[in-house]
Structure formats: C-alpha cells, structure tokens
Amino acid sequence: MAIAKLKSDATEARLAGVTLPEGAAWAQAARADALTRLRAMGLPSKRDEYWKYTDPSDLTAVTAPKAALFDAQEAPLFGDTDRLEIVFVDGVFDADASDALAGEGIEIMRLSDAMAADIHWAKELYGVLETRGQTPVERPLAVLNTALATDGIVIHATGKVSKPVHISYLHADETSDAILHNLVKVDAGAEITLLETGPGAARFSSCLEVDIADTGAFHHVRTQGRDHERRTVTHCFARVGAESTFKSFTMTVNGVMTRNECVLDIIGDDAIAHVAGVCVGDGKDFHHDDTVFITHDALNGESRQVFKKVLRNGATGVFQGKILVKADAQKTDGYQISQSLLLDEDAQFLAKPELEIYADDVACSHGSTSGAIDETALFYLRSRGVPMNVARNLLTLSFMAEALDEIADPALAEELRDRLEGWLARHS
Amino acid sequence: MLEIKGLKVKLEDEDKQILKGLDLTVETGKVHAIMGPNGSGKSTLSYVLSGKDGYEVTDGSALLEGDDLLDMDPEERAALGLFLAFQYPVEIPGVGNMTFLRTAVNAQRKARGQEELSAGDFLKEVRAKAKDLKIDADMLKRPVNVGFSGGEKKRNEILQMAMLTPKMCILDETDSGLDVDAMKLVAEGVNALRSEGRSFLVITHYQRLLDHIKPDVVHIMADGKIVKTGGPELALEVENNGYADILAEVS
Ligand SMILES: Nc1ncnc2c1ncn2[C@@H]1O[C@H](COP(=O)(O)OP(=O)(O)OP(=O)(O)O)[C@@H](O)[C@H]1O
Numbered sequence: 001m002a003i004a005k006l007k008s009d010a011t012e013a014r015l016a017g018v019t020l021p022e023g024a025a026w027a028q029a030a031r032a033d034a035l036t037r038l039r040a041m042g043l044p045s046k047r048d049e050y051w052k053y054t055d056p057s058d059l060t061a062v063t064a065p066k067a068a069l070f071d072a073q074e075a076p077l078f079g080d081t082d083r084l085e086i087v088f089v090d091g092v093f094d095a096d097a098s099d100a101l102a103g104e105g106i107e108i109m110r111l112s113d114a115m116a117a118d119i120h121w122a123k124e125l126y127g128v129l130e131t132r133g134q135t136p137v138e139r140p141l142a143v144l145n146t147a148l149a150t151d152g153i154v155i156h157a158t159g160k161v162s163k164p165v166h167i168s169y170l171h172a173d174e175t176s177d178a179i180l181h182n183l184v185k186v187d188a189g190a191e192i193t194l195l196e197t198g199p200g201a202a203r204f205s206s207c208l209e210v211d212i213a214d215t216g217a218f219h220h221v222r223t224q225g226r227d228h229e230r231r232t233v234t235h236c237f238a239r240v241g242a243e244s245t246f247k248s249f250t251m252t253v254n255g256v257m258t259r260n261e262c263v264l265d266i267i268g269d270d271a272i273a274h275v276a277g278v279c280v281g282d283g284k285d286f287h288h289d290d291t292v293f294i295t296h297d298a299l300n301g302e303s304r305q306v307f308k309k310v311l312r313n314g315a316t317g318v319f320q321g322k323i324l325v326k327a328d329a330q331k332t333d334g335y336q337i338s339q340s341l342l343l344d345e346d347a348q349f350l351a352k353p354e355l356e357i358y359a360d361d362v363a364c365s366h367g368s369t370s371g372a373i374d375e376t377a378l379f380y381l382r383s384r385g386v387p388m389n390v391a392r393n394l395l396t397l398s399f400m401a402e403a404l405d406e407i408a409d410p411a412l413a414e415e416l417r418d419r420l421e422g423w424l425a426r427h428s
Numbered sequence: 429m430l431e432i433k434g435l436k437v438k439l440e441d442e443d444k445q446i447l448k449g450l451d452l453t454v455e456t457g458k459v460h461a462i463m464g465p466n467g468s469g470k471s472t473l474s475y476v477l478s479g480k481d482g483y484e485v486t487d488g489s490a491l492l493e494g495d496d497l498l499d500m501d502p503e504e505r506a507a508l509g510l511f512l513a514f515q516y517p518v519e520i521p522g523v524g525n526m527t528f529l530r531t532a533v534n535a536q537r538k539a540r541g542q543e544e545l546s547a548g549d550f551l552k553e554v555r556a557k558a559k560d561l562k563i564d565a566d567m568l569k570r571p572v573n574v575g576f577s578g579g580e581k582k583r584n585e586i587l588q589m590a591m592l593t594p595k596m597c598i599l600d601e602t603d604s605g606l607d608v609d610a611m612k613l614v615a616e617g618v619n620a621l622r623s624e625g626r627s628f629l630v631i632t633h634y635q636r637l638l639d640h641i642k643p644d645v646v647h648i649m650a651d652g653k654i655v656k657t658g659g660p661e662l663a664l665e666v667e668n669n670g671y672a673d674i675l676a677e678v679s
Pocket residue numbers: 439446464465466467468469470471472473482515
C-alpha cells in the first residue's frame with residue numbers, strides 16, 4: 001500500500017526527534033496512548049476525503065513554515081471587558097503578563113501543572129473527548145496535539161463565573177511552532193465564558209475539550225488574529241449534558257491556513273449547542289476551513305451551525321458540516337447554514353453540508369449559498385446618498401449579522417462587528 | 429429645476445429601446461404628474477435619472493439645476509438633491525432602518541460639506557417625522573423594509589424623503605398599495621414638503637392621489653415619450669376615459 005507507506009513515513013518524519021513533555025504517570029500514559037493512536041492512523045494528507053478541500057501539508061510539515069510578524073496597530077480585543085487575563089507568547093506561558101490564576105467560581109491552573117500532579121481531575125478529560133471524537137471520522141492533528149501539547153489552561157467551573165477567562169495568544173517569533181491544549185469542566189448549574197484571541201504562533205495547534213454537566217453553560221468567543229502568514233489548526237470537542245448550553249463563536253481575520261474543527265456530542269435531553277463563525281479573507285493565499293460534526297444522541301436537542309465567509313481576490317473558504325441524529329434523538333431541531341459572499345469572481349467557496357438522520361420525528365434544515373453583493377440593495381443605498389464603498393461594507397456587514405447574532409453578549413458582538421468594519425474599510 | 433431633452437435610453441444587455449426622445453421640464457417649486465399605460469417607460473425614466481445600472485443613454489441630456497445628472501454616480505445625484513421614492517422599495521436584511529437612515533442623512537451632509545447630525549438630534553427628528561407618518565418605533569428598529577407591508581414600505585419611502593429633504597422628488601407609484609387612510613398620510617407628507625425651492629415629479633395611474641397632491645402640470649407618457657401635456661384636468665380625462673382617446677389624438 002503505497003499511500004499507507006507514504007503516510008507512515010510522513011508521520012514518522014514529523015515525530016522524529018520529538019520528546020514528550022514530562023508529567024505524572026497518568027499524563028505520560030495519555031500522551032503515549034495518543035502517540036500509538038497517531039502512528040496507527042497516520043497524519044492527514046490531501047488524498048484523505050476529509051481533507052479534500054484543504055491541503056494539510058503546512059500543518060503536518062516537520063518544521064513550521066515561517067510567518068512574518070504583524071503589527072496590528074490597534075488596541076487588543078476585549079480590553080474593556082473585566083476579565084481574568086492569561087497570556088501565552090508563541091505557546092509559552094507569560095506569568096508577568098498574566099493575572100493570578102484564581103477566581104470566584106473556578107479552579108484554574110496551567111495544563112503543565114495539572115499534568116505534573118499525581119492526582120488531578122484533568123485525567124478524566126485530557127484526550128478523552130478527543131478520543132471519542134475520532135469516530136466516525138479520524139482527526140489525527142488532534143491526536144498529535146494530545147501527544148505533544150506543552151501547556152494550556154485547565155478550568156473547572158464550579159459556579160457562575162462572574163469574569164470571563166481571556167487567553168491571549170501572542171506571536172513574537174517568525175518560526176514558532178506552538179501546541180496548546182485546554183480543558184474546561186463545567187459543573188451542574190455552573191456557567192463560564194472563555195475568550196480567546198490572537199494568532200498564537202507561526203504555526204499554532206490548539207485543542208479544547210469541554211465537558212458540560214447537566215444544566216451547565218459554556219460560552220466561547222474566539223478571534224484568530226490578523227497575521228497574514230500564520231497557520232492554525234484548532235479542535236474543539238464538547239460533551240453537552242442535559243439542559244445545558246454550549247455556544248461557540250469564532251471570528252477569523254487573515255492567515256494563510258486556518259482549519260477549525262468542532263465536534264459536539266449532545267448526550268443529555270433538552271440541550272442546546274450552537275457553533276458559529278465569520279471569516280474575512282483577502283488574496284489567493286487566504287484559506288479558511290470550518291469543519292463541524294454534531295451528534296444528537298438525546299431527546300429534544302437544539303443545534304445551530306451558522307457560518308459566513310467574506311472572500312476577496314482569490315481567497316478560499318471551505319465548510320464541511322454534518323448533523324448526525326441517532327435513532328433515539330427524537331424531537332431534534334438541527335439548523336445549519338453556510339454562506340459565502342464572494343466580493344470578486346476569483347474567490348471561491350467549497351461547501352459540503354451533510355445530514356444523517358436515523359430518528360423519524362426531527363426538524364433539520366441545512367442550506368449553503370455563495371453569492372455576490374446584492375446589486376439592487378447597493379443601488380437603493382447609493383440612491384439615498386450612501387457612497388459606493390460605505391454601501392458595500394454596510395451590506396457585507398449585514399451579510400455577517402446572522403452569525404454575529406449568535407454571540408450571547410451584545411457588547412462582545414459589537415466589538416467584533418467594529419473590527420470587521422475596520423477590516424472592510426482597509427480592504428475596500 | 430429638472431430639464432430633460434431628447435432623452436433616448438436602451439437596455440444595456442438587450443437591443444431594446446425604452447425611452448425614445450423624451451422632453452420634460454419641471455420648474456422650481458412646481459408639482460408635475462406623469463401618467464401613462466403600463467410599460468410606457470415611467471419607471472425607467474426614474475431609474476435613469478437616479479443612476480441605476482443596466483441602461484444606456486444613447487442620446488439627450490438631463491440637467492438638475494444646470495448640472496448634468498447623467499455623468500454622475502447615484503450617490504452624487506442624491507447629494508445634489510435628487511430623490512426617488514421607489515415603485516418597489518428594496519428589502520435589506522441585516523441593516524437596521526435607523527442605521528440606514530442615519531448613514532444616508534450623514535453621508536449627504538458630508539458630501540455637501542455640512543457637519544454630521546448628532547445622534548440625539550437625529551433621533552428627535554426621525555421620531556417626529558415617523559410619528560406624522562404613523563410609523564412606529566418597531567418599524568424603525570427592524571431591518572430596512574423587511575417584513576413591511578406594501579403600504580408600510582411606501583410610507584417608509586416618504587419618511588426617507590422627509591429626512592433627506594431633497595430638492596427634486598420623484599415619486600414612482602407611491603400611491604399603489606396604499607389604503608385610503610395611508611394615502612392621505614402620504615399626501616400630507618408630500619404636501620408638508622412642498623415649498624418654493626422644491627419640485628415634485630409624481631408618477632401615478634390614479635386621479636385619487638392627485639386629489640390630495642394637486643399637480644400644476646400633468647403629462648401623458650406613451651411608448652417612451654411625453655405625448656401630451658396639460659393641466660390637472662388631463663388626469664381627470666384619463667380617469668374617466670382611459671388612454672385610448674388621447675393616444676389616438678396624438679398619433
Ligand atoms: N431591465 C429590464 N429588462 C427587460 N425589460 C425591461 C427592463 N427594464 C424595463 N424593461 C421594459 O421596458 C418597458 C418599460 O418599463 P417601465 O418599468 O419603465 O414601465 P412603466 O411605465 O413604469 O410601467 P408600469 O406602469 O407598469 O409601472 C417595459 O416593456 C419593460 O418590460
């Protein structure tokens with residue numbers, strides 16, 4: 001099998017010379033297990049069906065491709081939000097820039113500390129949801145992350161957490177290759193907001209495992225920052241309990257390669273799981289991929305996927321989204337929409353929406369469109385005196401509104417909207 | 429105010445001539461009405477004057493207070509004081525009506541070198557004008573024209589006109605789809621704006637609107653031209669006898 005050989009060679013090349021981070025016995029076992037699983041499945045190649053639209057070679061390469069640093073010249077996001085601030089620079093924890101790891105309603109610490117402890121709740125979560133998420137589709141880059149992650153943040157929300165936790169991922173080294181892994185465990189009735197911002201590194205892999213107990217709530221707002229040459233792969237695995245809420249929103253601006261995978265398992269009745277995102281990209285080097293897999297395995301679950309992509313000058317957007325409704329998941333309400341606004345003719349959007357339904361009493365809908373600016377609306381605005389550029393940007397923002405509306409906190413939504421407006425003004 | 433001479437317009441993508449040498453002059457401070465059979469080119473005239481794509485002017489001119497309209501972008505024409513109340517107002521999902529109005533008002537002020545209206549002043553003005561047109565707060569908050577009834581859309585057009593205070597107002601069948609009371613509201617809205625410095629071109633099929641907005645001059649348009657011009661009595665004649673007699677007489 002030539003392809004299998006190629007894969008295993010590529011995988012061994014990537015793993016040659018890497019040493020697993022140190023840790024307690026359970027942590028070492030989890031990493032060794034991941035390594036074994038990775039060797040069995042091999043790193044992805046563009047021949048894989050799941051990577052048909054996105055070439056993973058930059059993400060699997062032995063060394064990270066160089067990425068120029070970018071001076072955004074704007075105030076950091078969420079600066080006005082009262083929050084617990086945590087900073088990583090090229091994947092390295094920055095204690096001076098970070099707040100003390102403590103807060104009301106949470107136990108919070110670095111992953112490296114948790115994994116050094118002989119006894120820690122992280123053992124029940126680290127790599128566990130990731131492993132569950134390997135069927136029916138393999139996600140080898142998440143396995144690689146579990147094996148090699150050097151650090152991250154682990155959060156146990158035991159009550160209503162008043163302040164959001166903000167993790168800022170800064171990029172200061174052109175050749176950095178960072179792998180971080182975060183865990184969030186939300187107790188019954190507990191509620192937490194996690195904010196993540198920044199490019200992270202020249203190449204950045206981040207894996208997030210979220211376990212939400214019955215009646216818990218997890219809110220997640222993330223931005224993937226403006227560095228043009230950065231490569232990013234993220235995975236989010238969540239287990240969503242009864243009457244609980246999972247909401248995740250991602251805004252992506254620039255970057256040559258972004259692959260965001262989100263794998264949600266609804267295991268308790270009456271749960272809500274929403275995942276949404278917007279991306280804006282300019283130029284043929286921009287490639288952005290949202291890959292989502294939502295499994296309904298309980299009664300009366302509601303899931304929403306809302307993705308909007310604005311693409312210019314040969315930029316590429318990809319959406320692969322699946323809703324799987326198991327036989328016992330009656331009364332499931334599943335909604336999926338992925339749309340792109342192509343601001344010129346050579347931008348492209350590739351979408352693969354999928355429904356797989358084994359229950360008979362469900363309401364699931366999905367749609368995918370790709371279109372240009374509405375000329376009639378554009379003329380209407382201009383006839384009222386609104387200049388062409390302003391009118392185009394207004395319509396472009398309105399195109400993204402449905403996704404931004406998924407953010408529960410209107411102040412956060414407004415802040416992201418302003419950033420998108422700024423991007424559009426710079427790129428029109 | 430508005431001076432159109434020998435205007436010939438065809439579709440850009442098709443070999444179809446729609447306006448075939450149209451002459452029309454609207455004096456400052458006057459209200460002119462245009463009536464004419466379906467398909468005679470009334471809406472096309474309004475679109476060409478406001479700068480919509482898809483049409484090609486093959487001959488003639490259109491001046492607004494001496495400025496050549498046909499070379500300008502739609503937004504420049506608007507800033508000069510031209511306004512079109514659309515026959516079919518456009519729905520814009522995701523853009524709030526208020527945002528739309530404020531963006532438009534301030535864009536025009538900016539183009540004219542005036543200061544932007546403060547949020548407070550703007551709000552006060554919109555609320556007062558919306559109230560006159562019985563447009564409630566909810567309609568102001570909703571996306572532009574989305575889910576509005578036909579009559580609500582038309583009232584929203586008049587609200588925009590009232591906020592933008594243009595010099596030359598073109599109303600394309602603003603009366604269609606209006607109930608009797610709404611028609612009165614719209615007519616009152618228009619009459620409130622009538623002034624020495626402002627002109628109107630009212631496109632309509634019915635005498636009813638003209639009962640409320642008394643025109644100074646009535647034109648009959650057929651097959652891409654103005655074929656007859658007269659006083660308000662011309663509209664009554666159309667109402668009573670249709671176009672057959674008039675068209676027979678001019679052909
Ligand atoms: N974009 C277009 N494509 C094809 N035909 C068009 C287009 N625009 C106008 N026409 C045609 O030009 C003619 C004039 O249309 P227009 O809408 O100006 O008429 P009107 O006088 O406003 O009619 P009504 O009273 O029904 O509103 C019609 O035959 C119409 O079908």
